[in-house]
Amino acid sequence: MKELIADLNNQRLDLYLLDKISLSRSQIKRKIDNGEILVNKNKVKAGYNIELGDIISIEEDKEIKLEKEDIDFKILYEDDHLAIISKPQDLVVHPGAGNPNNTLVNGLLYKFDNLAKGSDELRPGIVHRLDKDTSGLMIIAKSDEAYSKLVKMFKNRKIKKTYLAIVYGKLDDFGVIDAPIGRDRKNRKKFCVTNHNSKRAISKYKLLKNFDNYSLVKINLITGRTHQIRVHFSYIKHPIIGDPVYGYKNKFNIDKQLLHSYILEFKHPISGQEMKFEDDFPPRFKKFIDRFEK
Numbered sequence: 001m002k003e004l005i006a007d008l009n010n011q012r013l014d015l016y017l018l019d020k021i022s023l024s025r026s027q028i029k030r031k032i033d034n035g036e037i038l039v040n041k042n043k044v045k046a047g048y049n050i051e052l053g054d055i056i057s058i059e060e061d062k063e064i065k066l067e068k069e070d071i072d073f074k075i076l077y078e079d080d081h082l083a084i085i086s087k088p089q090d091l092v093v094h095p096g097a098g099n100p101n102n103t104l105v106n107g108l109l110y111k112f113d114n115l116a117k118g119s120d121e122l123r124p125g126i127v128h129r130l131d132k133d134t135s136g137l138m139i140i141a142k143s144d145e146a147y148s149k150l151v152k153m154f155k156n157r158k159i160k161k162t163y164l165a166i167v168y169g170k171l172d173d174f175g176v177i178d179a180p181i182g183r184d185r186k187n188r189k190k191f192c193v194t195n196h197n198s199k200r201a202i203s204k205y206k207l208l209k210n211f212d213n214y215s216l217v218k219i220n221l222i223t224g225r226t227h228q229i230r231v232h233f234s235y236i237k238h239p240i241i242g243d244p245v246y247g248y249k250n251k252f253n254i255d256k257q258l259l260h261s262y263i264l265e266f267k268h269p270i271s272g273q274e275m276k277f278e279d280d281f282p283p284r285f286k287k288f289i290d291r292f293e294k
Contacts, residue, residue: 006054013039013056014046021058024189031059064100064122071107076277081146081270082139083112083125084277089135089256089284094123108140115140116147128154131227133242136163136261137279149269154224162263163219163229164208164281166288167238168248171215177203177232181225190245191227193235201225203232212292214241216285218262229259241288258285 004020014028017037021028029046031037036059039048050056074086087093087104094105108115108125115125118141125140127150139159141147153159182198184190202222209216215238219229227246233239234246241247242254265276 002058002060004056004058006050006052006056008050009052010049012046013044013048013050016050019188064095066095066109066122067101067106068110069101069106070110071104073104073107081143082141084264085138085140086279087130087135087138089133092132093129094126112142114142116142116144118147127151130261133256134259134261135282137264137277138261139264146269153266153269157222158266160265161221161261164260164262164285165217165219165229165233166241166258166285167215167217167233168241169213169215169238170210171207171217171238173207175205177236179232179235181228181231191231193231199225201228201232203229211289216289230257258288260285
């Protein structure tokens with residue numbers, strides 16, 4: 001049991017802990033609701049207002065043990081060195097605090113005999129990641145040689161990633177968003193366009209379709225910053241539909257972003273062969289567009 005002594009007055013417990021422990025607000029609330037976070041040895045609610053000197057007890061997560069699990073995802077390609085898979089929406093990529101199992105990694109262990117060890121024992125085969133609510137194509141490293149080369153390829157921008165998104169408002173036919181991204185100083189779980197401790201971030205988009213007051217766009221990432229597409233389109237006042245962090249509430253009660261990793265293009269890290277993979281058009285995108293075209 002880890003203990004903290006509150007050094008602030010009159011702040012919500014869940015918000016206070018966001019800056020103290022490496023968990024999301026929803027994970028913190030879950031632990032509070034489950035009695036795994038106590039204040040002065042008493043169970044409280046997430047909205048409890050802490051007082052200076054309160055003793056906050058936090059039950060630490062048990063050590064995670066990776067296990068094979070039959071997780072549903074599509075495999076588009078596989079050889080001895082890598083695989084291309086399509087991650088469903090709502091699937092976390094790798095185990096971590098609050099998500100010890102039921103992740104893509106558990107499914108990879110079940111479906112593939114070999115995975116690259118990588119730099120983290122909880123992330124075998126993982127070279128890059130997608131947010132839980134973002135669906136689509138990912139490259140999985142099966143050999144250590146492929147892993148090390150793919151990491152360099154991502155770093156040197158040798159892998160072209162194309163996304164699909166549905167955003168608010170009507171966009172021009174083409175556009176470039178060149179705006180630096182850094183961590184939000186008011187909420188360390190978020191990112192924002194800022195000149196403070198930031199890195200250059202560039203996103204290019206092409207309009208595919210306007211309908212009602214929405215736009216279907218194809219997006220190419222020139223850089224690969226955390227939450228880049230979500231932050232950039234929120235910055236230009238065209239946030240992604242359903243984005244619960246950077247977007248708006250919508251009348252359709254969609255609470256997961258309409259964002260999909262659609263195309264991957266790169267040279268095979270071992271053979272040098274040109275590779276291109278395109279996923280299916282997401283059914284949830286079609287369902288949203290169909291609302292306006294019947």
